[in-house]
Amino acid sequence: MNRYIIPIITLLLTGNIFKTQAQFTSGTTFHILGGTTASINGLILTPTAVAGLTLSNQILNVSSVAIPGSPTNSINRVYEFNTPINFFGKVGIKYLESELNGNVEDNLKLAYYNDEELYVTTGPTSGTGEIDVNQNLVSHSFPLILTKDLLKITAVEAGSELPVTLIEFAAKRSEQEAFLSWSTSMETNSDYFEIQRSSNGKQWSALAQIESNGESKTLKTYTYTDVTPLHGQNLYRLKMVDNDGSYTFSQMKSLSFNLNLASVYPNPVVDKLNIKADDWAKVKNIEVYNATGQIQQLNKLSQSPDSQIREYEFREMPSGVYLIKTVRKDGTEQTVKVLKK
Template sequence: MKFNWMFLFTFLALTDLANAQFSSGNQFFIGANTTVSIHGLVLRPTFNNTVWSNKVLTRSPDAIVGEPTASIQQVHTFNEPTSFSGLVGLTYLTGNLNGNTEDDLQIAYFNPDEKYVTTTGSTVDKTIHFVSKNFTGFNNSFLRITATNANSVLPVTLVSFKALKEGEQAQLAWSTSDEINSDYFEVQRSAEGKIWNAIGKVQAAGDSKAERTYTFTDNSPANGQNLYRLKMVDFDGTYTHSKIVVLDFESNMMVSFYPNPLTEKLLIQADDWNEVKSVELVTKQGNVIPMNNSKAGSDPGSREYDFRKYPVGTYYIKVTRQDGGIRTQQVVKM
């Protein structure tokens, strides 16, 4: 069954409601290079293989939580992952930009394998308020389609992750937003950022658009440095890791780190460098990079480390003493 695209454009645009829904029926065919617009979602396939069977497409005004900006207040969701090759676009109202800059809009999508992806190379036509991107090949899969600014990440499942010392215990707390297919959180601990051990498991909400807070107590933290991270596991077995937070339960080393934030160089000042065994940089992903190259700093007892080759972001500097004691400091490169 083939539909005339002008009829689809006119009919579905006029019925463009906040929570509109479209059902394909048993068979819905879109010919190659034929443009259809379904409640603001514009599709123009490249090939004559776009045949939908029992597809349901829903438009929602509920934005996907993101950082630094959420999506626009227009999200199109299929009832199942849908393959498509060709142009994908959105017509939107400027009142639904939700803090996004129109010039910087990019098509964003979600599927179970890639999770949320904010694309690059989208085209924006401000005269008709339309953003689009051409998807080539045969491996494109869409479950949700929306738009957001180029530097935004969707969704920010983990809003915050903190660790606090309470006596001889480590209190961990984290909050999430817009959980999708979330099964559980595995709490992991490491002394050096290389080997991680699971020390606990906290059940997740599953699917939730509300902000939720979780807690975990480490009753037996190790002496010295304790690095913590979360392994966030979905029902399909896929997972991602959180950022790393650090607590130190024994550190007598007199060490200072400056400037912080930094741009090109970091100075580390120690009371006795003969007691220092190593200096290492730990990324938020847990990668450990030896910092063997340094030169004398401008201040007595200081050494200067070149940070120009490292990307902007948050890092942890790990200073290990000859006796095994560890001092860790978070630094931010601007």
């Protein structure tokens, strides 16, 4: 379906115009005539009179989550298209004072993002900008010679930079190891990345720190390998720390490992129980319980010629079912059921 905008029309999305999160879908073709002003959930677009603007299969998302910046974060109103729009004309944002997020209103400037320029806070060299504090409106005009690809649009105080600290964070299994990688497209005042791991999403432990590039406007890629993941679920996240001590967290990534902490044999057992572990230095202790949950004392026999195998006396144990629990120093556990004849 083809849709056209004729002079001065306001498009309201589902719910209130200042809804925390909203979405606009253009359909197959959505055309704004040249010289016409259209407001889409507070984003005001006025294409130049010599050419209109056609949106094809576009989705415009609106979020109240600010873009981190230095020294000031963006306002709490961020627009994002699913694909960049090629635009020349006037762009404006109708904001609420409650969305200023610490920015001085008189100094607001439009800011935009595309994959080539990254985040740009507009100024005199990129066209003409203005702020109308009475109307809570910040705008910027892009002439034909400064046509821009616009993917994200927001506003921030003049002089602030909006870094894209993290554009990708991935976690992949490589046999029994976790390979983590992440990329940044811009870093400002950045100190280091702390890699954190958790089994439940509540208690986190730091695995390592990797120094960042500090100041960068080019793509940077980092990697880290967790060579001793936990048995079961492993949650990973990045703590991104700036020079002033402030920090933000990345999204969590999850990997699952079915690690055989120890092999227990023979099963059933008659007189001697063998327990094999790849690395006994990582084992905190071995616990044995009978069917009623009472802990049992086992005598360790002479060390097997194979350093990975330890032998335990089971001859005098009453017949029945026993649980052999291997507890590693990192807190992971494995329980194996054995039958004593």
